[in-house]
Amino acid sequence: MSAGTSGVGGDARPLVTILVDDVAVPARAGEMLTTALARNGLLRLRKSPRAGGARGAFCHMGVCQECALHVDGVLRQACLTPVREGLTVERRGVL
Amino acid sequence: MTCDLIVLGAGPAGANAALAASEAGLKVVLFDQQPEAGGQVWRAPSPGLAVPPSPEAESGGALRARLAASAVDRRFGRTVWSVGGRFRVDAVGPAGNETVEAPRLIAATGAHERVVPFPGWTLPGVIGLAAATVLLKSHRASPGRRVVVAGCGPLLAVVAAGILKEGGTVAAIADLSGPQDWLGALPALSTQPRLLARGAGWALKIGAARVPVLFRHGVRAAEGEEALARVRLAPVDAAGAFAAGAERVLEVDGLCVGHGLVPGAEVTRLFRVEQGFDRRRGGFVPRLDEDGRTSLHGLYACGDGAGLRGAMVAEAAGRLAGLAAAHDAGALDASAFQSAAATPRAALARAHAFSDAMADMMALRPAQVAAIPPDTVICRCEDVTRAEIEAAHGDGARDMNQLKHFTRCGMGPCQGRFCGDVAAELLAAKVGSREAVGTFTARPPLRPVALADLLGAFDYSDIPIPAPAPL
Numbered sequence: 026m027s028a029g030t031s032g033v034g035g036d037a038r039p040l041v042t043i044l045v046d047d048v049a050v051p052a053r054a055g056e057m058l059t060t061a062l063a064r065n066g067l068l069r070l071r072k073s074p075r076a077g078g079a080r081g082a083f084c085h086m087g088v089c090q091e092c093a094l095h096v097d098g099v100l101r102q103a104c105l106t107p108v109r110e111g112l113t114v115e116r117r118g119v120l
Numbered sequence: 121m122t123c124d125l126i127v128l129g130a131g132p133a134g135a136n137a138a139l140a141a142s143e144a145g146l147k148v149v150l151f152d153q154q155p156e157a158g159g160q161v162w163r164a165p166s167p168g169l170a171v172p173p174s175p176e177a178e179s180g181g182a183l184r185a186r187l188a189a190s191a192v193d194r195r196f197g198r199t200v201w202s203v204g205g206r207f208r209v210d211a212v213g214p215a216g217n218e219t220v221e222a223p224r225l226i227a228a229t230g231a232h233e234r235v236v237p238f239p240g241w242t243l244p245g246v247i248g249l250a251a252a253t254v255l256l257k258s259h260r261a262s263p264g265r266r267v268v269v270a271g272c273g274p275l276l277a278v279v280a281a282g283i284l285k286e287g288g289t290v291a292a293i294a295d296l297s298g299p300q301d302w303l304g305a306l307p308a309l310s311t312q313p314r315l316l317a318r319g320a321g322w323a324l325k326i327g328a329a330r331v332p333v334l335f336r337h338g339v340r341a342a343e344g345e346e347a348l349a350r351v352r353l354a355p356v357d358a359a360g361a362f363a364a365g366a367e368r369v370l371e372v373d374g375l376c377v378g379h380g381l382v383p384g385a386e387v388t389r390l391f392r393v394e395q396g397f398d399r400r401r402g403g404f405v406p407r408l409d410e411d412g413r414t415s416l417h418g419l420y421a422c423g424d425g426a427g428l429r430g431a432m433v434a435e436a437a438g439r440l441a442g443l444a445a446a447h448d449a450g451a452l453d454a455s456a457f458q459s460a461a462a463t464p465r466a467a468l469a470r471a472h473a474f475s476d477a478m479a480d481m482m483a484l485r486p487a488q489v490a491a492i493p494p495d496t497v498i499c500r501c502e503d504v505t506r507a508e509i510e511a512a513h514g515d516g517a518r519d520m521n522q523l524k525h526f527t528r529c530g531m532g533p534c535q536g537r538f539c540g541d542v543a544a545e546l547l548a549a550k551v552g553s554r555e556a557v558g559t560f561t562a563r564p565p566l567r568p569v570a571l572a573d574l575l576g577a578f579d580y581s582d583i584p585i586p587a588p589a590p591l
Contacts, residue, residue, distance in 0.1 A: 035170025
């Protein structure tokens, strides 16, 4: 996921910067964190707990929990977390 | 706080239920996990993002305007984690935990994706068809630059057309159904000419972009290391099992795949109301009277969470359940109720043929489940494979809760929502029937919440310590 959709017509949301594993990443204020990460090519969000397989967002509606990340230090579902300036995200690979 | 009626879910069903009951004079609290009403079908666009006009955007916008003008107490962005008593709802939101109590509750909790597992379905870049509609409707984001769209039902065309609109490439559409299946459904589909016309519009868009449409094809595997790199498609027979024929390998960065939906019936299951297994409706669903009452006094269900029938039915069934709750609460007398109920009842009757035809196309195909390779992950959360589920049966597991104890299948953070239906089908193939294996028991927390959200800011010095008892 990462089609060139930032800057689509009608997107009036300001550009902000979020920190993903200490790296600055551009995002649109108010979009969901999973969308912002995907636009930047960040699809792998965690590892599965038993087999250690790569995992990313799957349902985008708050059900599957595959996008649970540490956001400002608290475990959050990224698909339910709107982006704002300075958000810190850690992909620790845990649940 | 207390009110007359709590409604869970602000999609077409729940929002209409809340509005109908509120207009009849009840004090209504409406919960939803998303920041805005509309559910997934009428999903609200992300704030600050203009979306192109569509019937869904229009219906969703109209619904949100009606809610905003109503007396309904809207609690959005809330995760409902416990429902108990007769009835008490606990939900975590921006201000921490909140508790609401009411003598009546309507569960309009919608549905979630069903993906019949194949090797690699857990790779980043593989998402559900319904998930893709969320990205397209809410965020105008394509689920990849070059995408395969696979599975069954009308969402294939919706998603493929949406990807094209946002500038993505659709490498192929793989439809488990054949043209003859669609032709067979045509008489029922033509009972809703407006929707049929929209389907034709999607097909034209897909045709104009020269997207290869592979009928009677399924996903053999998704492959890649840290994310999806390619998809293998292979022919299937009418029952959904892989058939002889050439495999196609497509290099892509996105796969949107869905095999129908599963009703989110956890709330009614939690209260152990009477339920039954109905393959056409997506699995175990509560038994309802014609107005949406469950077998438990004061508990109602409507929309896809009460059995898959789609948005049109959800709207009418929601309105009917809201009116029934108002009638049962004494806010509408019998004749007022009957006259108000006539319109949604007629809408329900009109929508049946269409929704049945769609539901049949998206129902779980047993032969497709039988074709899952043994080492394929079924339970994503706990990495439980088909072979492990069948080994558990060999060790004596005979129902879904025993399977959970033996394997941890369904014990992870999604709480069995994504594996439950297929795991039950696999176990039922050994045990004899879906009725015999049943479902995972629903229990709180209905959805995971952070302990910090329940506790709030809290320190050891905040713990009240009573004075020691005199000796």
